[in-house]
Amino acid sequence: MQDQAASVAATGSGTELLDSAVAHVVRETGASVVMLYLLQPDDSTLHLAVLAGLPGQLATPWTRVPLSAPIPVADAVRLGCVIWLGSQEELARRYPRPALVLPYQFAMGAAPIRTGDTDRGGLALLWPGSHSPQLTPEERDAVVRGCHGIGMLLQQAESSGYPILPGTQPRVLPPPEPATPGPAEATAIAEFVRRLPGGSCSLAMDGRVVFLNDAAARLLGTPAEDVLGTLPWESLRWLDNPAVEDHYRAAVISRQQTSFTVMRPPDRWLSFHLFPNATGISVRIVPTSRPGPRDVPAPALPTTSAVPSRATALYHLMHLAATLTEAVGTQDVIELTADQLMPAFRIQTFVVMTSVEGRLRVEGSRGSRPALMERFDGAPLTSVTPAAHVLLTGVPDFYSTFAELERAYPSAGIRNAVAACAFLPLIVSGHPVGSLVLAYDRPHPFEPEERALLTSIAGLLAQALDRARLYDTKDRLAHSLQAHLLPQTLPRIDGLDVAARYLPSTRGMGIGGDFYDLIRLDGTTAAAAIGDVQGHNENAAALMGQVRTAVHASAGAPPDEVLARTNRLLTDLDPGLFTSCLYIHLDLAGHSARMATAGHPPPLLRQPDGQTEVLGLPPGLLLGIDPAARYPTTDVPLPPGAALALFTDGLVEAPGVAFDDATAELAAHFALALDQNMESVADTLVRYAKQATPGTDDIALLLINALRPDG
Numbered sequence: 021m022q023d024q025a026a027s028v029a030a031t032g033s034g035t036e037l038l039d040s041a042v043a044h045v046v047r048e049t050g051a052s053v054v055m056l057y058l059l060q061p062d063d064s065t066l067h068l069a070v071l072a073g074l075p076g077q078l079a080t081p082w083t084r085v086p087l088s089a090p091i092p093v094a095d096a097v098r099l100g101c102v103i104w105l106g107s108q109e110e111l112a113r114r115y116p117r118p119a120l121v122l123p124y125q126f127a128m129g130a131a132p133i134r135t136g137d138t139d140r141g142g143l144a145l146l147w148p149g150s151h152s153p154q155l156t157p158e159e160r161d162a163v164v165r166g167c168h169g170i171g172m173l174l175q176q177a178e179s180s181g182y183p184i185l186p187g188t189q190p191r192v193l194p195p196p197e198p199a200t201p202g203p204a205e206a207t208a209i210a211e212f213v214r215r216l217p218g219g220s221c222s223l224a225m226d227g228r229v230v231f232l233n234d235a236a237a238r239l240l241g242t243p244a245e246d247v248l249g250t251l252p253w254e255s256l257r258w259l260d261n262p263a264v265e266d267h268y269r270a271a272v273i274s275r276q277q278t279s280f281t282v283m284r285p286p287d288r289w290l291s292f293h294l295f296p297n298a299t300g301i302s303v304r305i306v307p308t309s310r311p312g313p314r315d316v317p318a319p320a321l322p323t324t325s326a327v328p329s330r331a332t333a334l335y336h337l338m339h340l341a342a343t344l345t346e347a348v349g350t351q352d353v354i355e356l357t358a359d360q361l362m363p364a365f366r367i368q369t370f371v372v373m374t375s376v377e378g379r380l381r382v383e384g385s386r387g388s389r390p391a392l393m394e395r396f397d398g399a400p401l402t403s404v405t406p407a408a409h410v411l412l413t414g415v416p417d418f419y420s421t422f423a424e425l426e427r428a429y430p431s432a433g434i435r436n437a438v439a440a441c442a443f444l445p446l447i448v449s450g451h452p453v454g455s456l457v458l459a460y461d462r463p464h465p466f467e468p469e470e471r472a473l474l475t476s477i478a479g480l481l482a483q484a485l486d487r488a489r490l491y492d493t494k495d496r497l498a499h500s501l502q503a504h505l506l507p508q509t510l511p512r513i514d515g516l517d518v519a520a521r522y523l524p525s526t527r528g529m530g531i532g533g534d535f536y537d538l539i540r541l542d543g544t545t546a547a548a549a550i551g552d553v554q555g556h557n558e559n560a561a562a563l564m565g566q567v568r569t570a571v572h573a574s575a576g577a578p579p580d581e582v583l584a585r586t587n588r589l590l591t592d593l594d595p596g597l598f599t600s601c602l603y604i605h606l607d608l609a610g611h612s613a614r615m616a617t618a619g620h621p622p623p624l625l626r627q628p629d630g631q632t633e634v635l636g637l638p639p640g641l642l643l644g645i646d647p648a649a650r651y652p653t654t655d656v657p658l659p660p661g662a663a664l665a666l667f668t669d670g671l672v673e674a675p676g677v678a679f680d681d682a683t684a685e686l687a688a689h690f691a692l693a694l695d696q697n698m699e700s701v702a703d704t705l706v707r708y709a710k711q712a713t714p715g716t717d718d719i720a721l722l723l724i725n726a727l728r729p730d731g
Contacts, residue, residue: 034177034184035069035191041173042070043193045143045166049159051129052275052298053146055079056170057093058186059139066094066141067186072193073146073298074272075226080363081121082144083190086355090115093144096130098714099674100139102160103130106153117343124274125149129159133167135175139711143167148275195225198299218306225300227251227268239290239305258285271296281308340477344484353488354384357481361458362387365474368461369438373407374446374454374485380408383454383485392437393457404429406443407455414452416475417443418466440464444474446482456481511540515608517725519698521706523670524718533564533599534668534720539575544609547575547582550666550722551601551620551643563597566590567643571603579603579616583640583651587618590644599643602666606658611726613658616651618643621669621679624687628661628728632691634683663698663725665690670717671709685712698723 038056046054053073057066066085085091087098092115096103105111105128112119127147133140145163177184201209213220219236223229229247237244246255253259253268264282271278271294279293293304340360347353358370369387373380373396382397393407401408406417406429419425420440438459446454456478466474510518520536533553540546549571553564570586577585582603590599600620604613615623615635619642626632640651658664665686672682689708693701702723709719 034182035187037173037177037184038070038170039191039193041166041170042072044169045145045162046072048162048166049145050147051145052126052148053144053273055082055093055144055190056141057085057097057144058141058174058184059087059097060185064088066097068190069141069184069186070193071190073195074192076190076192077226078269078272079190081360083363084359091118092128092130093142095714097132097139097142098711099676100132100134100711101676102155102163104155105129106151106155108149110153122273124270125276126274127151127153127155129155129163131163131167133171133174135171137711138175140171140174143170146273150276195299216304218304221303221305223252223268223294223301223303225272227265227272227301229255230300236303236305239284239307241284258282267292267294268301271301341480344480347484347488348491350383350485350488353481353484355386357477357484358384358386361477365458365470366460367458369457369459371457371459372446372454372481372485373411373457375401375411375452380405380411380455387459388461389437389459392459406441407457410443410445411452411455414445414447416445416471416478418471420465421463440466442466442471442474444478446478446485448482448486453482453486506535507537510538511546513538513540513546513608514543515727516546516606517698517727519702519723521702521719521721523706523709533597534670534718535564535568536666536720536722537568537571538722538724539572541576544607545576546606546608547571548604548606548664548666548722548724549601550668550720551599551618552668552718552720553599554597563590563593563599566593567599567601571601576605578653579605579614580651580653583616583618583643584649587641587643587645587649587651588647591647593644598645601643604664604666606724608726611657611659613656613664614653615656616640616653618649618651621667621672621683623667624665624683624690625656625658626663626665626690626694628659630691630694632687634680634687658726660726660728663690663701663723665705666722666724667705668718668720670713670719671705671721672713673717674713677712682712698725 042054042056045051051073055068056070058069059066064087066087068079068083071079085094087094092103092105105114107127108119108123108125111128126149129145131143133142143163143166174184213233219239220233221229221236222231228249228251232240232244232247234244240247240256242256253261253264259282261282263280267278267280275296277293277295279291281289281291283289289308291306291308295302340357343356343360344353347356354372361367362370367387369385369389369392371385371390371393372383373393374383375381378401380396380399380401380403382393385392396403396405396407399405399408401412406425410417417428419428419442422439425438425441439462440460442458444456444458445452446456458474506522507520510520518538520538522534522536534551536550538546538548551564551567553567567586567590570589571582574582574585583601586601599618601618602615602620602623604615604623606613615637617637618640622635622637624632625635635654635656637654638652641649667686669679672686673679674682686705686708689705690701693704696704702721705721706719
């Protein structure tokens with residue numbers, strides 16, 4: 021391993037060291053496709069490093085997967101568990117975005133790769149559509165063993181000083197070599213093929229023709245040498261139809277037979293039957309007198325090599341449209357669009373500019389020359405630049421060479437920066453709001469079909485950006501409201517070391533009803549409170565403010581009375597939302613804490629020796645339900661060196677994990693942080709929560725440590 025790792029510095033990212041490990045996973049699991057993703061420290065995106073069982077172009081939309089994306093492999097890594105989807109129906113129900121783009125029959129699994137507490141990546145695996153809806157125990161064990169082995173390999177490489185990093189493009193493992201027949205067997209096979217009716221053809225996994233017999237060439241109406249080594253939907257114009265390539269894609273991904281009928285002009289119908297396996301696709305071509313139920317109508321116009329095929333373009337366009345429905349903020353939209361658009365159209369530089377108060381503004385960029393338009397950042401819309409021109413006119417501009425651009429804009433100031441470029445207006449409700457700049461490092465002919473596709477994509481991007489900017493505005497307002505409703509700072513109280521954290525959920529408005537408070541009462545007493553108002557919107561936040569006010573007004577009274585008064589107030593208000601709350605009266609001189617809960621998770625108590633427990637408080641009814649509800653109190657010793665952790669359920673709740681088990685795990689992390697101050701402990705517990713929970717609920721955390729006299 022040391023010798024292998026030492027070669028990484030010379031050979032690149034080192035992902036080639038993972039080839040045999042991925043091939044081993046394919047053999048052991050029986051999966052038809054394996055995709056290995058790597059996660060780098062302090063990164064929130066999974067990068068596809070090694071691909072087996074698929075040609076690279078089919079995996080292009082999945083080369084970068086944000087950890088927050090609703091994608092099986094992202095969930096597996098984030099939640100730390102194996103995910104299994106036994107059918108297309110189950111995939112559509114749980115993960116509609118990938119199901120929309122991949123409407124084929126297959127089974128799918130995903131699993132995390134971890135060593136110790138370090139997330140290193142994940143595996144996504146596909147099985148043929150004929151696979152049982154259930155994952156067998158043997159297959160699950162093989163997946164887990166494969167992840168463990170890859171994790172150890174990654175850890176060893178890192179320990180050697182040469183960590184394995186994802187490359188700019190994934191490594192695509194070649195398909196297994198087919199068995200080579202002997203001379204007599206080869207002769208028999210050739211005779212067998214000649215005796216079959218119709219034509220015989222063979223496609224590589226990437227769709228290119230590697231063999232066709234004379235009968236197939238006659239049926240296709242072309243010499244064999246004209247189609248060998250080509251994609252049939254590119255070399256035969258009458259096959260240039262998205263449905264044709266879609267059948268090829270279905271065969272490769274589902275590994276099941278698929279058939280279709282298409283007309284060869286002027287009036288001859290041919291039936292194609294595709295039989296896939298791990299090495300390629302066998303195709304039988306037979307004439308038919310009438311179209312089948314899955315016929316492919318009318319020949320389409322030819323394409324050029326510079327333009328992605330229609331099926332490929334539609335594949336990426338559909339994936340982009342599905343992806344953008346889940347994007348939230350402006351940067352989300354820009355990153356996701358760049359992920360899909362750049363590889364699909366072989367774009368080297370991607371820049372989004374918008375109009376802000378009459379000036380151009382660079383909102384985001386990606387690629388080989390990300391600073392391409394930065395010199396125009398802040399330029400007035402009246403400036404003589406192509407980005408400003410298309411923004412004002414709403415008419416796209418395409419320049420196949422730099423000379424064309426220079427003739428149109430001799431003073432544009434981007435000499436030698438690009439070899440070809442396109443400037444597309446971003447139009448919302450008929451009004452241009454920005455410009456999309458696409459640049460190429462080589463001259464690029466923009467065919468009419470490509471221009472239309474890029475213009476359509478710019479329209480999708482514009483609508484998504486418009487929604488995202490509205491979201492950003494609401495999000496800023498929400499954060500401002502939340503910040504003003506929560507304590508700006510915690511009071512300094514002699515004898516206490518305290519810390520607090522608030523994290524809004526990763527999805528939604530970023531505002532909710534979680535709250536915490538620490539209140540100085542006098543020189544030797546204080547009060548602490550934490551609560552959770554039902555909901556994640558401005559109504560929850562507003563009610564949270566009222567609850568905090570009510571708690572403050574009653575602070576100093578016994579805990580049961582504080583909760584009872586607050587409960588009566590909420591019942592009178594009848595807001596339609598329920599609230600949990602934990603209130604604690606701290607007696608610093610008596611080294612004790614008296615507490616009561618209204619349906620809130622009990623706090624953790626860590627003793628000075630590190631022993632930690634979840635306090636068993638008698639439950640009380642949620643606030644706002646019954647005006648006569650009572651709230652029993654509990655007295656707990658709080659000797660010097662003891663610490664309390666008050667938290668909302670967002671810190672521990674995760675799908676498939678019992679609440680008590682998750683709370684016990686949190687207590688274990690709290691216990692291990694015995695020698696840290698409360699600020700460091702808060703960071704530790706938040707890091708744990710980010711790994712253990714899906715982040716779909718708000719988190720509030722309040723830590724209180726009773727200092728020793730010498731502390």
